[in-house]
Amino acid sequence: xxxxxxxFAVKLANVNGSGSASxxxxxxxxxxxxxxxxxxxxxxxxxxxxxxxxxEIRVNRKGYTARALDYDLMVAMNSxxxxxxxxxxxxxxxxxxxxxxxxDPELYRDDVTFIGVRWRRxxxxxxxxxxxxx
Numbered sequence: 001x002x003x004x005x006x007x008f009a010v011k012l013a014n015v016n017g018s019g020s021a022s023x024x025x026x027x028x029x030x031x032x033x034x035x036x037x038x039x040x041x042x043x044x045x046x047x048x049x050x051x052x053x054x055x056e057i058r059v060n061r062k063g064y065t066a067r068a069l070d071y072d073l074m075v076a077m078n079s080x081x082x083x084x085x086x087x088x089x090x091x092x093x094x095x096x097x098x099x100x101x102x103x104d105p106e107l108y109r110d111d112v113t114f115i116g117v118r119w120r121r122x123x124x125x126x127x128x129x130x131x132x133x134x
């Protein structure tokens with residue numbers, strides 16, 4: 001899957017207004033503070049709360065900052081964009097998804113590892129527990 005050390009792309013699919021922009025940028029900053037060349041892009045098709053938004057992180061030892069064409073890891077947390085998100089995962093990549101969603105068998109790909117996570121809201125935080133991988 002990975003073409004080398006420090007050479008991969010992550011895409012996080014979220015809902016605008018959920019606080020994801022701050023959390024996603026912290027992930028990118030953590031990688032940057034380790035001394036690894038990284039770039040992050042926040043994609044807002046609309047600034048209306050509740051509509052889809054994506055955050056892309058590209059780690060590249062050569063310092064490339066352009067968006068990747070496909071992704072080694074997709075974190076699909078928006079059911080509205082799930083079909084598009086599955087299609088953008090690189091062959092041999094991984095897709096984290098909310099296991100409480102019904103998985104459409106037509107979207108399943110043999111060349112991608114599907115990892116289901118059940119997200120539950122608590123009074124003060126969102127926690128994740130592993131579920132059966134697809």
